Amino acid sequence: MKPNSLAVFNSNDIYPISADSTMPFEQHRDIFYLSGVDQEESVLVLFPDCPKEKHREILFLKETNEHIAIWEGEKLTKEKAFETSGIKTVYWLHDMEKVMFEIMTQCDTVYINTNEHYRASVETETREDRFTKWLKAKYPAHTVAKSNPILQRLRSVKDPIEIDLIQQACNVTEKGFKRVLNFVKPGVWEYNIEAEFMHEFLNNRSKGFAYTPIVASGNNANVLHYIENNQQCKAGDLILMDVGAEYANYSSDMTRTIPVSGRFSERQKAVYNAVNRVKNEATKMLVPGTDWAAYHVEVGKLMTSELLGLGLLDKADVQNENPDWPAYKKYFMHGTSHHMGLDTHDYGILTEPMQANMVFTVEPGIYIPDDSFGIRLEDDVVIQENGEPYNLMRNIPIEADEIEELMNS
Template identity: 85%
Template sequence: MKYHPIDNKLFVKNRKNFMSAMRPSSLAVFNSNDMYPISADSAMPFEQHRDIFYLSGVDQEESILVLFPDSPKEKHREILFLKETNDHIAVWEGEKLTKERALEVSGIKTVYWLQDMEKVMFELMTQCDTVYINTNEHYRASVETQTREDRYTDWLKKKYPAHTVAKSNPILQRLRSVKDKIEIDLMQQACDITNKGFRRVLDFIKPGVWEYEIEAEYMHEFLRNRSKKFAYTPIIASGNNANVLHYIENNQQCKAGDLILMDVGAEYANYSSDMTRTVPVSGRFSDRQKEVYNAVLRVKDEASKMLVPGNLWEPYHIEVGKLMTSELLNLGLLDKADVQNENPDWPAYKKYFMHGTSHHIGLDTHDYGLLHEPMQSNNVFTVEPGIYIPEEGFGIRLEDDLVIQESGEPFNLMRDIPITVEEIEDLMNS
């Protein structure tokens, strides 16, 4: 792994919290993700399933975590099953986790090799009544592929049909949405790496560069700072491309006078950052671009103040919509008749700001969190308003990552990343 070792007390605590929410006489199982093939002998880079990582710190394929807090054998209350390493694997793929190293990473003392899994699981399943299976119930989930977790669940339910089945996801939705200090520090590192990438591209951008060249500058800076990749597919959208919300082709040349919307973020230790900045190709905003830019920035700053414990996600977005409506009226993009005659299900401001303002962020860029429950301290949210004006040839979005505090305004993990017109122009022309 490129990242520095993580203190395993994080994973010990996460398991303790999860097990405290389990039913009596129950067992929970979590699997690593598959290695996904491309073609011939090629495979996609491995990405660990965030749930098993959250509970164990294991960042390796073909791994299984079992939690059984009521096990009659103390050694079977936390178990890891790992693929047994050998000299051949060490030569061709590099060393995998040994039992000793797995203990250091996870804090779990009992480690079996994967070939012993069925035998050990038979013993465990005779001692429990309920088995927790891990399903993906994220509100944005759209999964068409059967995962390793799915296949294991099918096997388990078929082999042990008399057991009661429960779901891990509701527990994880609550736990993962509230970040530990160690997690916040890891996210801060991801944001700091993103900051370095952004400052690098401010020196690079000029008329004639290509969007993919800007993407490459970010990637260079991310890799040299121990990030393995972008946290999500980057958006480098110049000119009218910025009005395509999920523009990812990044294949156009940047022209003088245009703006470039850059929605990028580094990952660090599987934790995401999510930044958006919009900058002028020529180093200076036009008066109109500056006017719209500052309107977006005001909405972002005011929306940020509403991220406090007790607030609800849906009413929060309604209030942000009111802020945006006021700004669009001032910009002449809406008039009073537009607002008076608006459809309540699709307010007038949605013509120019059609997406949500905030989402949870953490191990996933769109992280776990129950949106019907009140915000609480140590939730981490993005704030990302935008105004998109195809008829004027540009779109502007600004985005930071914020930690909700027990009292007062949230803590901005991207506080050091330049965002004002003056900061950006000064850096691009220094």
């Protein structure tokens, strides 16, 4: 942060559905990351150069009372907030304007928290947006800076505690997947499979799916963001399952593709093994210093080679390809890796080199609508200071022969 500046971070709203219905509360990951506070109507202020030492870190919380405790459950008291966050100065929210006036007279720059994630597409006005509007109107002479680039760099490199929590999320996902391997057979419905995952996740102290699950049988797998999960699984088809458990607000992100009947056809297995080879070779490239864009070019070369081997492309397709949309993109049209952590598509500046302790997915796929199947395989890995990345999903079955053996045991 610049000298003599402060930064403000807001909780998310509880979002309405209609009438008195609301969506389950999900904390804004930035205030959670910085404070551990997982409660609505909370505000964190950081002011490292504040002349009054007690105002260098401040938490503002919604005042709790016995009535709230009875109807909604206990909220953070000032003492509990200190235990959670380590922040000694805790005020109730109704004192915020008065305290903010004092500290705003002592600072020159205010860091506001905007969403600059490369996938962000937000139409809702957030609590953070409303606060920023109020702040800029009330204090127009202050310089405004943005905290997001700082947070992108901080959050993309994981602390050992964070890696442990992501590992826990992956372990819960593993239990769900092993349960499903024993459950799937011709005639089950995609939503039955989703329910099996959910049962296992909730039973293992997860709140549920880290993102909307994809359970795509047959040709549904060729729709990349298929989430209806309402079709029957037929003998001879494959099921692409892109699911992951959350744990303590941290995500896991797994994809496996399994045969409904417990055995791959020869063609399905050939394509499956090609995808798995690309995943294994791509994983080796995730080392400190790797450039994200250059990495994807190299993965494209691996995939091109496999598609030639499968007869899906010929040499003429490759020689005549459009460099902006290479030939392999006909069968593999999405990226291979994204940051993962508190958000499934986590923070990270993609134009900066990869660093140790970043967590990435590796998820190549081949999609063949003419054959009514698509195959994607995905693991979550931690970049190491030296050597190949550490696979957090190393215990989740992935080899075609192992999948068949487990489904038929």
